[in-house]
Every structure is written in structure tokens, then in C-alpha cells.
Amino acid sequence: MSTRRINWYKYAAPANFYPLAGKMIPFFTVVTVLLFIIGLYVGFFVAPTDFQQGESYRIIFIHVPAAWMGMFLYMLMAVYAGLGWAFNARLGSMMATAISTTGAVFTFISLVTGSLWGKPAWGVYWVWDARMTSTLILMFLYIGFISLQSSIDDPRRADRAGAVLALVGLINVPIIYFSVQWWNTLHQGATFTARSFKMAPSMLWAMLILLAACWMYSIAVVLVRVRCIIREREREAPWLAEAVA
Amino acid sequence: MHWSSLSDFIRMGGYGFYVWGSYGVTFVLLGGEILMLLKRRRDVARIPAEPKPETRKAKFETAMVSDKL
Numbered sequence: 001m002s003t004r005r006i007n008w009y010k011y012a013a014p015a016n017f018y019p020l021a022g023k024m025i026p027f028f029t030v031v032t033v034l035l036f037i038i039g040l041y042v043g044f045f046v047a048p049t050d051f052q053q054g055e056s057y058r059i060i061f062i063h064v065p066a067a068w069m070g071m072f073l074y075m076l077m078a079v080y081a082g083l084g085w086a087f088n089a090r091l092g093s094m095m096a097t098a099i100s101t102t103g104a105v106f107t108f109i110s111l112v113t114g115s116l117w118g119k120p121a122w123g124v125y126w127v128w129d130a131r132m133t134s135t136l137i138l139m140f141l142y143i144g145f146i147s148l149q150s151s152i153d154d155p156r157r158a159d160r161a162g163a164v165l166a167l168v169g170l171i172n173v174p175i176i177y178f179s180v181q182w183w184n185t186l187h188q189g190a191t192f193t194a195r196s197f198k199m200a201p202s203m204l205w206a207m208l209i210l211l212a213a214c215w216m217y218s219i220a221v222v223l224v225r226v227r228c229i230i231r232e233r234e235r236e237a238p239w240l241a242e243a244v245a
Numbered sequence: 246m247h248w249s250s251l252s253d254f255i256r257m258g259g260y261g262f263y264v265w266g267s268y269g270v271t272f273v274l275l276g277g278e279i280l281m282l283l284k285r286r287r288d289v290a291r292i293p294a295e296p297k298p299e300t301r302k303a304k305f306e307t308a309m310v311s312d313k314l
Contacts (some may be wrong), residue, residue, distance in 0.1 A: 044254075049247060054259035059267045066271065105278050113267040120263050217275065224282055228289045241294035 014091050014230045015239040021076035035213035039057060043206035048158070048233040050203075059117040060203075065211040067110035069218060070138055071173050073103030078166040091226075093159035094233065094240035096166065097149060098226040102218050103141035122186060130183035141169040155233055166238040 010016050043061040050057040077099040084092030114132065115125045126132065145162050152158035180189045234240050248254040257264045 045248075049258065056259060056260035056263055058257070058264050062267055062271050099271045102278065105274055107272050109274055112270045116267045116270075120260055194248040221278060221282060222288060228282075228285050231289045231292060235292055235295050236297040241296040244290075244294060 012089050012091055014094070014234055015237070015243070017091055018227060018230050018240075018243055021227055024221050025220055028216050028223065032213055032216040032220055035209055035216055039206055039213050042202060042209060047202045047206050048200055053121060056120040058223065059113055061206045061210050062120035063110060063117060064114040064207055065214045066106045066113060067135065068109075069108035069178060069210060069214045070103060070110050070135070072215075073099050073106060073218060074138060074141070074166075075170065075173055077103055078163075078170045081159070081163035081166040085160055090156070090159070090233075091230075093156075093163070094226050095222070096159075096162065096231045098222045098229055099218075100142055100149075101225065102143050102145065102221050104139065106214065106218075107135065107139045111139060127186055129186045130179040131176060131185050131187040134172060134179050137172055138169075138176060141165070141172060145169075204209060 011020060039061065043058060047058070049055060049222075077096045080092045080099065081096035082092075084091055084094075084096060111132075114135075118127070119125050144164050148165055149158040149162045152161055179185060180187055229245070231240065255261055255265075
């Protein structure tokens with residue numbers, strides 16, 4: 001039996017992470033495509049028509065995963081930015097930067113799909129309801145993070161400034177999550193909790209499979225982007241000359 | 246299968262615009278992100294590596310790669 005311990009710190013070095021990330025990308029790409037196909041099939045051909053909302057409810061299969069990804073990715077971005085700042089680990093900061101774009105994309109998707117669902121369900125595309133307003137603030141936090149970082153030339157200073165913004169903005173995530181309980185909102189409450197599913201199992205499955213698809217998509221895209229960032233920022237490192245030779 | 250025909254599927258019970266609009270926006274945005282990222286990867290591949298003379302930090306990292314630590 002091997003007693004060799006894994007040196008976790010090893011993969012905090014861009015020199016070791018760069019080739020590892022490269023090896024993982026094809027796997028996540030294939031899984032993403034498969035999960036999207038299966039999830040959309042279940043969502044459109046297996047899940048039944050909703051007795052209240054008719055077919056318009058099928059927007060949920062992409063709306064809820066996109067909204068969750070917007071929040072998950074924000075938390076992940078803030079954690080990486082915080083690690084990069086606290087331990088002076090530049091790969092953490094690069095990961096935060098790589099995640100920010102994808103998080104912004106998913107938050108935007110959740111706002112647009114929510115709006116397209118709001119029209120048939122409530123008769124309006126937008127209301128200044130607590131959940132929608134706090135999600136819009138999340139979108140602005142992502143935009144703020146991205147534009148703040150791109151406005152500072154020195155990468156490490158940009159990392160620190162971004163980390164402060166990301167960590168302060170973290171307060172918004174529980175506000176989004178609990179907004180439907182704290183305020184009397186037009187937005188419906190949680191569709192399922194640990195104790196109850198207010199939906200048919202096939203509906204739940206479609207949503208969970210598409211959530212997994214969005215996770216795999218995010219991992220694949222973030223790994224490609226962080227490799228680009230490493231190559232841009234570490235071009236003077238001797239290891240890179242060897243790695244890309 | 247609850248769709249009797251293709252046009253029935255496209256109509257989505259009268260909600261076609263909203264349902265297909267949602268999925269359309271989603272895949273256009275994700276596709277756009279992928280295309281922009283692939284362009285960035287091509288651009289980055291053209292950046293020449295400019296190794297600086299070995300600094301202490303660089304030596305440390307080279308040692309990390311080759312597991313000599």
C-alpha cells in the first residue's frame with residue numbers, strides 16, 4: 001500500500017497546474033455535451049406539462065440552473081480571490097479572474113430567462129422585486145469586478161483590488177438566496193427544499209441534469225481561460241518556454 | 246411523448262416565443278463565450294515565451310515541476 005502523500009501545494013504553482021488543466025479539459029467538454037443532450041431530452045420529451053403554467057414552465061430547466069450558477073460561481077470567485085490575496089498565491093487570483101466572466105454570463109442568462117418567464121406568468125417582463133433586484137446587483141458586482149481589474153495595469157494590484165470587491169460583495173449572495181423568505185416577493189419561493197419537492201420527479205431530474213451540465217461547462221471554460229491567463233501573465237517564466245515548446 | 250407534431254412542439258402550447266427565446270438566448274450567450282475564448286486561446290498561442298534569466302523564484306518553480314523539492 002502506498003503511503004505517499006499528495007502534495008496539494010504543488011498544484012498551486014502555475015507551472016504544475018497548467019499541464020494538469022490541459023489534460024482535464026477534453027473530459028469536461030465531452031461530459032458537458034452529453035449532459036446538455038440528456039437534460040434537454042428529459043426536459044422537453046419526458047417531463048409532463050405543468051397543470052398551472054402549461055408549457056411556459058419549461059423555462060425553469062435553464063432558468064434555475066443559470067441562477068444557481070450565478071451565485072455558486074460568485075462564491076467560488078470570492079474564495080479564490082481571497083486565497084490569492086491572503087496567501088499571495090497568484091494562481092488563486094487568476095482563477096478568480098477566469099471565473100468572473102462565466103459567472104457574469106450565467107447571471108445575465110438567469111435575468112433574461114427570468115424576464116421571458118415573467119411575461120407569461122405575471123404579465124410583466126420586470127418588476128423591482130427583492131429577488132430580481134438583488135440578482136441585478138449580483139450582475140453589477142460581476143461587471144464591477146471585471147472592469148476594476150481591467151482598469152489596473154499591475155496584475156497583482158488588480159488582483160488585490162478585485163479581491164476586496166469580491167469579498168465585500170459576498171454579502172449579496174445570502175440576500176439573494178433568502179430574499180423570497182425575508183420579503184413578500186412576486187417571485188415564487190424555493191421550488192424544492194431538502195424535505196419536499198413541489199414538482200414531478202422528471203421535472204426535477206431535467207433541472208438537476210442541466211445544473212450538472214452547467215457545472216461541467218463552467219469547469220471546462222474556466223480551465224481554458226485560466227490557461228490563457230497563465231500564458232499571458234507568466235510569459236517570462238522559464239517553465240512556460242519548456243511547456244509550450 | 247406529448248407532442249403530436251413538429252409544429253405542435255415549436256408552438257409550445259402558445260408559449261413558443263418565451264420558451265424558445267429563453268433557450269435561444271442561453272445557447273447564443275454560451276456559444277459566444279466559447280467563440281471568444283477560442284479566439285483568445287489562438288491569440289495567446291502567438292505570444293512568444295520570453296524567459297528571463299533564472300531568478301531565485303524561477304529556480305524554485307523549476308524544482309517544483311521536476312519534483313526535486
